[in-house]
Amino acid sequence: MxxxxxxxxxxxxxxxxxxxxxxxxxxxxxxxxxxxxxxxxxxxxxxxxxxxxxxxxxxxxxxxxxxxxxxxxxxxxxxxxxxxxxxxxxxxxxxxxxxxxxxxxxxxxxxxxxxxxxxxxxxxxxxxxxxxxxxxxxxxxxxxxxxxxxxxxxxxxxxxxxxxxxxxxxxxxxxxxxxxxxxxxxxxxxxxxxxxxxxxxxxxxxxxxxxxxxxxxxxxxxxxxxxxxxxxxxIEAEDSVVLTNYSSKPDDSIDIDIAVIRHPFISNFTDIDPFFEEHDCHVRFVNHAAELGNPDLLILPGSKNTIEDMLYLHSSGLANIILDLAQRETMIIGICGGYQMLGNTIEDEHKIESPHVKTNGLGVVPMKTIITEEKKTVQSEGIARFGENELPVKGYEIHMGESYFDKTCEPFIHMANSQDGIITENKKLIGTYFHGIFHNDALREVVLNEIRIKKGLEPILNRASFAQIxxxxxxxxxxxxxxxxxxDQIYQLCEDFREKLVPNNEVKD
Known part of the structure; x- marks a missing residue:
């Protein structure tokens, strides 16, 4: 062969x-x-x-x-x-x-x-x-x-x-x-x-x-x-070392200030990539309370160890500032682990991810999350409801945990046989397990225009397709x-190497 x-x-x-x-x-x-x-x-x-x-x-x-x-x-x-x-x-x-x-x-x-x-x-x-x-x-x-x-x-x-x-x-x-x-x-x-x-x-x-x-x-x-x-x-990065290249400070010359919490076990931060292509957006990553300021949009990204990252938010003082922003109705979006942090508690009884069995979340969403041994990995799609807009969205889920609501909440995404996340009536608080949610151009557009209108700016329509970018x-x-x-030399060298060398494969036991 x-x-x-x-x-x-x-x-x-x-x-x-x-x-x-x-x-x-x-x-x-x-x-x-x-x-x-x-x-x-x-x-x-x-x-x-x-x-x-x-x-x-x-x-x-x-x-x-x-x-x-x-x-x-x-x-x-x-x-x-x-x-x-x-x-x-x-x-x-x-x-x-x-x-x-x-x-x-x-x-x-x-x-x-x-x-x-x-x-x-x-x-x-x-x-x-x-x-x-x-x-x-x-x-x-x-x-x-x-x-x-x-x-x-x-x-x-x-x-x-x-x-x-x-x-x-x-x-x-x-x-x-x-x-x-x-x-x-x-x-x-x-x-x-x-x-x-x-x-x-x-x-x-x-x-x-x-x-x-x-x-x-x-x-x-x-x-x-x-x-x-x-x-x-x-080209999407996969190592968080690249995050050191980004500023933590606002840029007043750009219309929309987006702050992303850089907690220690941040994961799938490529969820944020589409915002880098929006000329009216300045994206910054913050990991100290003094850096957060008053952003137009605050994103809590995914986490590989949600309890440890939540404990970091508490110990660093970031949790208190996030709560203050929530009370001032800053738009806050939590994705996967960031979504879990919005709830009342995160529990890991079997110490699957963390040596700590439980911690308090931010408490802005009436739910608890229980870390489970079974990891959910799936490509998902549904209809996101953002105010009067009903927008088809696709994404993917990677999480070891299930979230349970203490009372009825409005889901963010409606799927064929289930629902995902939460959105408040005023559209200021959103949580979802969908990674890649902002890669959906229509949803990204209505979210950014919601912020622009609040700031007295004209909405921007027909934003560029991130997939095409x-x-x-x-x-x-x-x-x-x-x-x-x-x-041409690389092609030739590969062919010459194939002819010249005998395979030196590792031998299976």
Whole structure:
């Protein structure tokens, strides 16, 4: 049976731009007529993606599948690790929770099982696609993890994949990090590196030429491209480290001030992404009481550990300020864990997520939430009622908990056989389990125009489609990478590697 041609993208460190390069190559290979799939054996992320069959994978692999214009499956990310605190993570295997494990336990007890899962998933993908673009994680030169790693060179061996190493020049020291990484690799693995890409470059590339020449002469490894910093990249992030790039302060020159609570276990913050594309919106992330101020819209996003994040809101003083904003009828929207925080109590009797069995919520919604062992993961749709507007919406749900109302409340979303969330009569308080709720253009428009009218501003109609903006973003990213990498050379090197090397696969027990 014919197997896919693989290519693996590794980085000198986290946030080197691996995910963006993989996304670009998925779109490029698709544009060039190849049926292409992404693959990441093991992903650690709090932002996740729900497949059409209701399974949970890393957000990046779902987005990369969209770039390749295919449906995402769990074979594209068979192992997802979701940190829950106290050096412990929830291990998600093929889209379903497996168990909570500490790092040492995972490394010691899960390695062989994980290796088999990865091999089987990759083999299924390889028999179904023409090209597989594989993403590594962190650095392949973490020598303390080398003997039992499941995401970098061991995966390259399983797939018999050539590797392109990506370095981030914006952080400085790019040549040192590239050379150091190559020198720390096992010689067999170093021979898999067919080239490097320098990412996030600003300025005149001719000034970099002496360094590029020196690098190639010193290492014997070709530089396959220098990709510029793309100022406005519409690619969803999955690591909360990117949130440090956003301001916590209001911008009085922009009409609508949107504050997002950045609690410690924030998850699926990509729910907020559409607001970044609205020119009348300024989005800021706050994690201190002094930063919150008086926003036009306050969003409580999802959480991987709702009780711990709620305790943080209480201890930081944010809870009291949120309650004050609620009394002043600021529009407040809670999503998933943020929705649970709006209620009276959150209970975790079996300590599934937290060592604390119960905490008080904000108490602005008459409900309690009980954390359950069964995780709900599903793509959902229904009709959202916002005042006189009845708007079709789609989203996805990921939650380990059920919410129960102490008295009758007006649901926010009406589905075929159930209801979701809550909306108050004055439309100032909304809660929902629907992630991606703001990706629905019509709903986003009426919410923002509600705020504009309250502020005495003219409503803005026919706002841009966020789905179309994302598609244009994929094409822009692909176009920039095409311009600045030696694509023909990459194609040739992949073919040469396939002919030259014998697979060095890990052997199953």
């Amino acid at each position: 014919k197997k896919a041609v693989p290519l693996m993208i590794q980085g000198t460190h986290s946030d080197a731009g691996k995910s963006a390069i993989v996304t670009a190559l998925c779109r490029i290979f698709m544009q060039d007529g190849f049926r292409t799939a992404p693959f990441k054996s093991q992903n650690m992320a709090l932002n996740s993606y729900i497949t059409v069959d209701g399974k949970e994978i890393g957000r990046a692999q779902g987005v990369q599948a969209e770039a390749a214009r295919i449906s995402a499956t769990t074979d594209m990310n068979p192992i997802l690790i979701k940190p829950t605190g106290a050096y412990q993570s929830q291990i998600v295997v093929h889209g379903k929770p497996y168990k909570n494990m500490k790092a040492g336990e995972y490394r010691q007890d899960f390695f062989q099982q994980g290796l088999t899962l990865i091999q089987d998933a990759y083999e299924r993908l390889s028999s179904s696609y023409d090209r597989i673009v594989i993403e590594g994680a962190g650095s392949p030169a973490e020598i303390n993890l080398y003997d039992r790693e499941l995401v970098n060179m061991r995966v390259a061996r399983i797939a018999n994949a050539p590797v392109i190493l990506v370095g981030d020049i914006e952080k400085g020291g790019v040549f040192a990090s590239l050379v150091g990484t190559l020198q720390l690799l096992d010689p067999v693995d170093r021979n898999r590196v067919i080239g490097v890409i320098i990412n996030k470059f600003r300025g005149d590339v001719s000034l970099l030429e002496p360094g590029l020449k020196w690098f190639e002469e010193y290492t014997g490894v070709p530089v396959l491209g220098v990709v510029p910093f793309i100022d406005h990249l519409i 994302k598609e244009e973003g994929f094409d822009l990213l692909a176009s920039e990478v095409r311009k600045h990498v030696k694509l």
